[in-house]
Amino acid sequence: DNDLSDVVAADKAHVWHHLTQHKPFETSDPRVIVEGKGIHVWDAKGTRYLDAVSGGVWTVNVGYGRESIADAVREQLVKLNYFAGSAGSIPGAKFSEKLIEKMPGLSRVYYCNSGSEANEKAFKMVRQIAHKRFGGKKTKILFRERDYHGTTIAALSACGQPERHMQYGPLTPGFVEVPHCLEYRKQWDVEDYGQRAADAIEEVILREGPETVGAICLEPVTAGGGVITPPKGYWERVQEICKKYEVLLHIDEVVCGVGRTGTWFGYQHYGIKPDFVTMAKGVASGYAAIACLVTTEEVFDMFKDDASDPLNYFRDISTFGGCTAGPAAALANMEIIENEGLLENTTQMGEYCLTKLEELMEKHKVVGDVRGKGLFLGAELVADRATKEPVAEKLAQQVVAECGAQGVMIGVTNRSLPGFNNTLCLSPALIATKDNIDEITGAMDVALTRVFG
Numbered sequence: 001d002n003d004l005s006d007v008v009a010a011d012k013a014h015v016w017h018h019l020t021q022h023k024p025f026e027t028s029d030p031r032v033i034v035e036g037k038g039i040h041v042w043d044a045k046g047t048r049y050l051d052a053v054s055g056g057v058w059t060v061n062v063g064y065g066r067e068s069i070a071d072a073v074r075e076q077l078v079k080l081n082y083f084a085g086s087a088g089s090i091p092g093a094k095f096s097e098k099l100i101e102k103m104p105g106l107s108r109v110y111y112c113n114s115g116s117e118a119n120e121k122a123f124k125m126v127r128q129i130a131h132k133r134f135g136g137k138k139t140k141i142l143f144r145e146r147d148y149h150g151t152t153i154a155a156l157s158a159c160g161q162p163e164r165h166m167q168y169g170p171l172t173p174g175f176v177e178v179p180h181c182l183e184y185r186k187q188w189d190v191e192d193y194g195q196r197a198a199d200a201i202e203e204v205i206l207r208e209g210p211e212t213v214g215a216i217c218l219e220p221v222t223a224g225g226g227v228i229t230p231p232k233g234y235w236e237r238v239q240e241i242c243k244k245y246e247v248l249l250h251i252d253e254v255v256c257g258v259g260r261t262g263t264w265f266g267y268q269h270y271g272i273k274p275d276f277v278t279m280a281k282g283v284a285s286g287y288a289a290i291a292c293l294v295t296t297e298e299v300f301d302m303f304k305d306d307a308s309d310p311l312n313y314f315r316d317i318s319t320f321g322g323c324t325a326g327p328a329a330a331l332a333n334m335e336i337i338e339n340e341g342l343l344e345n346t347t348q349m350g351e352y353c354l355t356k357l358e359e360l361m362e363k364h365k366v367v368g369d370v371r372g373k374g375l376f377l378g379a380e381l382v383a384d385r386a387t388k389e390p391v392a393e394k395l396a397q398q399v400v401a402e403c404g405a406q407g408v409m410i411g412v413t414n415r416s417l418p419g420f421n422n423t424l425c426l427s428p429a430l431i432a433t434k435d436n437i438d439e440i441t442g443a444m445d446v447a448l449t450r451v452f453g
């Protein structure tokens, strides 16, 4: 029975939806997704969609309906569903070993529940290190224009998307913004843009005083801020700067992590040696709520029990960071990626998809730039290629709706500020085939013609 009218009425009456999802309240005919298999989802009326955004927010990396993950979770839940994370668990230990195999140079996994929380844990560690090692001075944390790190107040204070802050102040002090590195919207007219954008970080460190800056938190490929791949040479220079000023490097892999860009982690494309890596969405592809903060033995050692300092240890806990379903699901998720060669598929299909987007750019002058890495891609829409004036948000949304009408779900950066809300986003499951990519980009072609002629 697919009649969901009672459910929709209850939803309308009682559910407060996330972010833009106030819209279902306003629609007379809301699209309720009730089932998924592989790369497809079905709404309550039985209409099938190709989901090119992996659950809306780049999450369902291995696709829907995975029996092996469901089985692993069920088996674990009937054996032991919960015991506080401080006590450890069998799936927690097993998954940490498997994860660390993929992250040379790092060795410690701290479990929690959301990307925001994982980032907050890293911020707390940075602050505590400042107090333990640097006389309470190196407490500042740099973040970058356009990057996003979460919804809690400190994570929000590290967010480079202005409208996210509005009306939520006062924010947490000690977070300082550095410029972004989006070459398409240049802030400096230079040849070596990667070097210049990274130098801008050094300028901020020098302005603030290196003795006050403890860490910098960056997305390897900026996600919601516009699908921004870094310019050549950028990361090498960032790494150098961090080393020079003893600034810990925190890479936010909440979106890019666990295969999305064709490597296990986005930072691994660029030879970066991070001190902290945070991850959430793709860790268990949405089959369980799990997030991780991964760090080095060096950082871990700074918090070792020390009888002379009763405040030495990391005084932090996460109740549901002890749920055993999370690492059980994460382990099965990682096995799927390995057994099915999904990193290779992501690289190949990502390259193919980028070529198809380039073809769209040739055909439609509203497409000003296409960019991305692996199966994480964007197409920025501009009213005028010379001035790069963004198209109105409404028009970008119309393209999304026209794709939906053809049975293909794509996304758009939705930041309600011009320059942030005009990039179409693709992030299909890592199992995407050539036919899937053809269907997605074919629908985009038709949609762009319908909206812009």
Ligand code: PMP
Pocket: 057, 113, 114, 115, 116, 117, 119, 148, 149, 150, 151, 219, 223, 224, 252, 253, 254, 255, 280, 281
């Ligand atoms: N970092 C990045 C890069 C994100 O995109 C997000 C969520 N969109 C977060 C952190 C926050 O994750 P969560 O919603 O799980 O708190």
